Amino acid sequence: MDSDSILEIITTTIHSIVPDLSDTPITASDTMSQLGLDSVERQEVVILTLEAIGLEIPLVQLRGPRTIGDLAMLLHAKRKG
C-alpha cells in the first residue's frame, strides 16, 4: 500500500465523518482544521485510518499539525516500520 492509497482512505474517512463535505474535493495540501473538522473528528479520522490499514501504534507518535498528505506519508512510513 503506497501513501496515495492511504491518502485515499483518509479522504474517504473524512467524507464519511463530515457528510457536508461530500461535494468538496480534498487534496493532499489540505489540513483537517481548514476543512472544518473539530478536534474529536480529526482524532477519529486518524484512528479509523489506522484501523483501515491495520496499524497499531501509540497515538502520540502521530501528534502535531500537518497536512493530509503529510499524515498519509507518515502513516506509510510507520507501516513499513
Place this chain on the structure above:
Amino acid sequence: MRSAKAESAPIISGIGAATAFGYGVSTFRQALRNPGNPFGVMRRPGRQAADITFPGAELPDPPAGILAARIARTTGLTGHVAAAVLQEAWRDANLDSVAPEKIGLVIGGSNTNAREHMLTRQSYASKLHFLSPQYGHRFFDTDLCGLCTSLLPIRGFAYTLGGASASGLLAVQHAADAVRSGRVEACIALGALQDLSYFECQALRALGAMGSECRPFDQARDGFVYGECSAALVLSRSGPGYGRVLGAAHIANGNRGPEPSLDGEVRAIRMALADAGVAAEQIDYVNTHGTGSPLGDDTEVAALREAGLTHARINATKSIIGHGLSAAGAVELVAVLLQMGDGFLHPTRNLENPVAPDLHWANGESFQARTALKLSFGFGGIDTALVVGALET
C-alpha cells in the same frame, strides 16, 4: 382568592413528548384517550441475548431531519429523542423570544446510554486500539447537555441530575426552583430516555422489579414493564401555559435498594402539599408512580390513605406507555397537564381487579382536575411529589 405564592408559582409554558406511540404531544394525547397496546418483545440491538428476551414498548425511529447527518452519526437514541422533544417544547413556549443567558436546562437521568455503551464495548472488545475518541466524551451524561445546548441557544446553565425513576420529576422541581429564584427566566426540564441494554433488563428482572405484563394496581401485577419515552417541559415566570407548579418535595428515605418506604412517601406528599399551601382535600387528582410492582403499588396505596387522599381520582400512566425510568416523571407530568387541559382522566390499562377497590380509579371519564398531585419514587431511597394547579381563566 389565590395567594401571592400561587401567583408567583412557575408556569409550565411548553411541552414536548415522545412515547412508544410516536413523537409529539398530540400523539401522546391521542394515546391517553385511546390506549392501544404498544408492548411486545423488545427488538432493539442490545435488548436481547441468546434465548433471553424482554417485554417492553419501543419508540419508532426519530423523525427525519431532527439532527443533521454529521451530528446524527455521533448521537444515540437518547440524544435523538431528546432533540425531538426539546425542539417541540421550545417552539411551544416560544423560547426564541427569551435571551439565551436567561434559559437553563436540567436533564433528569443518569447512565441514560447504557445500551449504546454496551454495544460500543462489544464492537471494540477485540480492537481496543481503535476505540472511537467519541466515546471519550459520550460516556459522560453531560454529553446530552452538550448536544442540547449546541442545538438550541441555551446559555444560562445545563446539568444532569440523577434520581433513578424520580429523575424526570426531580428535573421539573429543579427547573421550577431556578425560575422561582430568578436565576433564569425560563428553564427546561428534560426527562431523558433511559436506554437500557439486556444487562440492565436482566438485572432488573433478577431483582424482581421487572415483570411480564404492565398492570399497575391490579391484583395480578408482577412488576413493571419498560417503555421508551422522553419529555421536555418549559418552566417560565409568565405567559400562557398548561398549569402552575404550586409546590414540590424531594426527600431521602434511607433505603439503598428498590424497597419502597411508606414513611418516605407520606413525608414527600405532606411536604409538597405544605410547600404548595394546599390541603390534602383540595387535591382532586393523583397521578401515581404506579409501576405494577407488587410491594410498590401496595405501599403507594397505603401512602395515599395515610396522607388523606382517598377522595381523589387516581390513575397510572405507566399502564399505557410502560415505565420510562429516568423519563417517567416528566412524561407523566405531561399526561397530567393534557388531562387537566382536556377535562378528562385516562383509564389505567389492565386494571381488572384493583388492589384497593374503594379508591376512585379513573376510567376515561370527563373530569376537570383543578389541583393535581404527581408522585415519582426512585431506587436509592428517593421520594418526590409535585403539586400542579390549573391556570386561572
